[in-house]
Amino acid sequence: MPDGVIGEHPGRGHGRTGRPPLTDERKAEIRLEIARAAVELFVDQGVAATTGDQIAQAVGLSTRTLWRYFPGKESCVSPLFAAGIDAIAAALRAWPAGAPLEDALERASTSGEGSMLRPEPPRVRTLLRLTRTEPGLRAVWLQAHDEAEPVFARALADRAGLDAVDLRSQIQAAMLNAALRAAVEHYAWRTDEPDPDPAKARSELAAIIRSALIFTANGIT
Incomplete structure (x- = not known):
């Protein structure tokens, strides 16, 4: 009989058990779940009052596990702010x-899972308003956008061959x-009126982003 523990397969360790490691896709889903929960709490009770x-x-996570995903409470919303970067880069590469x-x-900047604002715009609109008074959220x-810029530059370079x-x-x-940042901030900051219904908000945001892109394409004259 070979040396070792009865019933143990060579190379598998000594009876080690446990959950399989999370896939990158599942980790991304958890980050987005955390982000959505954070934005609800920040909007409802304020950043300072949220722990x-x-x-x-x-x-449904432990606090210890939460900090494995994000270094601080404000950074928990970063997946919402970064949403759409890959979709926009792909659209740039495919730009005829x-x-x-x-x-x-x-389409890449305002609709579906590739949207810059994954939850319905009214909620993120309120979150963006908080970036005017919350330095931590403003930094996130x-x-x-700082991380998006080199991604866009690489996509534009790819398009140019x-x-x-x-x-x-x-x-x-x-x-x-x-232009994208200014458009979204304009959408979020220009009024303190109650948030419109989701469909109206998304349509309004799309129109503002479209105008910003036209200004950008025309350049400075």
């Missing part, structure tokens, strides 16, 4: 020559990134 324990409890920029990006919002990002791609990406 990591409350966010973790809302999604001669087609208007606003047509190429409108700006960080999302370049092996590396050039100055033109960087400037185009910076203009696009700034």
Whole structure:
């Protein structure tokens, strides 16, 4: 009989059991669940009054596990702020020559799972309003756009058939990134009126982003 424990398969360890590791897809789903719970708490009771324990409890996690996903409570909303970056980059790569920029990006920036605002816009609109008075949330919002810019630049370089990002791609990406941020902030900040219904809000946001993209495509004159 070979050396070892009866019933143990070679190379499998000594009776180690436990849950299988989470897939990247499931981790992303959990991050989004946490983000949605955090935004609800921030909007309903304020950032200062919200604790990591409350966010973790809302999604059925331990606080210790929550901090494995995010370094702080404000950063819990980062998946919402970063939503749509990959979809927009894909749309940039597929942007047909001669087609208007606003047509190429409108769907990627405002609809479906690739949306910049994954939950219904009214809720995130209220969250974005908090970035005016909550430095921690403002930092997370700006960080999302800081991380988006090189992704857009790489996509634009790919579209142009370049092996590396050039100055033109960087400037185009910076203009696009700034336009998208300004459009969403304009949508969120321009009024303190009660949030409209989701369908109306999404339509309004789409129109504002479309206008911003037209301004960007036309450049500064």
